[in-house]
Amino acid sequence: MKRIAIMNVGGDCPGLNSAIRALVRKSAIEDIDVLGVYDGFKGFIEDRVFVMTKEHVSGILERGGTILGSSKFDPTKKPEDLAKVKENFEKYQITAFIILSGHTGTEIAIKLSDEGMPSIIIPATIDNDLPWTEFSIGFFTALETITKTLDALHSTASAGHRVIVVEVGGDEAGWLATLGGLTGGADYILIPEIKFNPDKLIENIKKRYDEGKKFSIVVVQEKCKLSERLKIIQENIPEGTPSDIISKFIKENIKDVECRNVNLGYMQRGGTPVSFDRLIATMLSTKAIDYIKKGKVNIALGLKGFEISTTPFSQELLKNKDIDSRIYEMTKIFF
Known part of the structure; x- marks a missing residue:
């Protein structure tokens, strides 16, 4: 047996x-x-x-x-x-x-x-x-959670002309951030595998505001790699998550923008x-x-x-x- x-x-x-x-x-x-x-x-x-x-x-x-x-x-x-x-x-x-x-x-x-x-x-x-x-x-349930969350955040981001930075899981890989951001209509996606220029992120958000789209959804993977400029911010908030640091960078570089953070955390692991x-x-x-x-x-x-x-x-x-x-x-x- x-x-x-x-x-x-x-x-x-x-x-x-x-x-x-x-x-x-x-x-x-x-x-x-x-x-x-x-x-x-x-x-x-x-x-x-x-x-x-x-x-x-x-x-x-x-x-x-x-x-x-x-x-x-x-x-x-x-x-x-x-x-x-x-x-x-x-x-x-x-x-x-x-x-x-x-x-x-x-x-x-x-x-x-x-x-x-x-x-x-x-x-x-x-x-x-x-x-x-x-x-x-x-994976697919966690992906659905991210997509539905971004769907919900679009209305409040648009209504309040906010930038909302959403931190998602994925460990060292950007699958959840990339596919979740794509299917949830993110306006920028940051993942570990792709080096990003923070100035491009600021340009993207400002361009959207100039075009009349006065809100942005930025998806940040929990282990995205931070540039040297962002690491300087990290030194001042050592317990801060990548989304905290990127949110602070946005506030420092776009005048009068309202920027909020959402960390999905264990929501991605739960649910039916x-x-x-x-x-x-x-x-x-x-x-x-x-x-x-x-x-x-x-x-x-x-x-x-x-x-x-x-x-x-x-x-x-x-x-x-x-x-x-x-x-x-x-x-x-x-x-």
Whole structure:
């Protein structure tokens, strides 16, 4: 009898419950035992493990978050934690871990595979920055949140003739900022992959005001790279986010402009998963069980169009997937 242990490692994202539901339902058909693990590897070494049945996943398809909780805890950092993982892996007679995660869980999975504990990675991160898959679970819901927020902000920005600087997530990649800004009608988009001239930003806003469009929406990715001029401002507000710094720069360089900040923060991780996140979560999870049945492990599953791909574990999985420069160039049509 094969047995899997399901866990969420790293940040949460919409669609995780859809994936868990599919894993449990498919495993029941294939006669594979399923253990649910609360709070990632932290829960695993603390024996917070239980047998999952179809009853546990009834009615969770549309729910955001994850019924299993999540944690960034890395059990490979301390020998005693790693030893406990090995002990419990044998105690619970686990065939393989099923890890829903981004880079955090992938790095842990690769290390554990070297210790004889195999796993399968299902890509789950709002950042969409994993190099082996076109899209990851959670990205489309986070993108929808950004788009709807920008839609809502347009009316208040226009009414008050304001500049609104919106900070979005994405870690080291500009996928959310670029696609969210494009679909939400942003007037300028700043991302880590593209070096920007702050003077161009000021020129863009002033030009819009001169043309009678007396408002602007500026989307700033949380880790966009700041120029030396902006770093000087950062020295005066060391706890300030990139959006804080850019907002202050705008105020200093455009007289009498009303500039406001909006940081979407954890809103991007929450909410009901959109249909496409539910779909790819189901596709990836059912395929994972097929591979467990075949004995194929130590792989990362990905989406290539509507086909599920497999990539063997290697350090290449830990690279960052930058935004497609062609997409960013397209956004400049609207700057």
